[in-house]
Amino acid sequence: MTDSSRRSPLRIALSIVALTLAAAAGFFIWQGFYPVRAAAGWNVQVLESGVKKAASIVPLPDGGLLVSQELKDGQGNILRITPSGERKVVIDGLSKPDGLIAARGGWVFSQEADDKPVQMLQDGQLSTLFQGNSVQGLWDDGDALYAIEDRHDSGRLLRYRWSDGELSVVRDRLDEAESVTRCTDGRLLYTQKNLGKLRQLSDDGNDPEILGGLNKPTFVMCDARGIWISEDSTHRARLLLWNGKDEPQTVLSFLKAPQAIVADGKGGYLLAEGGRNRVLHLSPAQQQE
Structure with a gap:
């Protein structure tokens, strides 16, 4: 041979x-x-590109946006985009700024890193509300601000009372809980990414699973259409809409690490697609211009 x-x-x-x-x-x-696909009855377009690690969005009264750029090690920031497209960093030097919501005439934001505070920007003044560890999701119901920590087996759901600043632990020993929201029917929901579950806060502390089998669910939002859930997967992620009874509807597919979804105030939605550094605009087909 x-x-x-x-x-x-x-x-x-x-x-x-x-x-x-x-x-x-x-x-x-x-x-x-591969391009993002929208389900029948929906349109999607890129609203803003070049937004690094886009995570959370707050629509502004003037038609502009606040977007958090979830970079780590002090490289993250909160970016303001004007209606004309001009961009200005509002707050710099952040580590994985993830949660960002409007509250009490200002904006509250969190950082998904250890020993970082939940802070508020109001009338140009920055103040610290309370300390957290890897706080991701935020929700304000008017009387209290809820914050959830994304940690392995040691995350907490915190409640900050606006009237006197009292901070209480609603849940502890949570495993990779990422987002919290309250629905119009009063239910408080939160996601558990690694378990692929959506849970409902209960008085007895058991917090039943109301939807499972999800692929890395991260942000959740409720509105009149149902419960919106984004999947933080880097390949073939989805944006789901669930009516609470049937199988969830896939509204967007082939996403890459989508994060927060918020209403745009005009019948449509804004979605931060962190994996592609952009903000998407989602609208019912009849609203297409």
């Missing part, structure tokens, strides 16, 4: 491995660039 004949099986094996790796790499690249 010649040396070349001995090497042939090895060469064939190496070629097969190389082709397999190339096919896998090509598949993931394809998924990264």
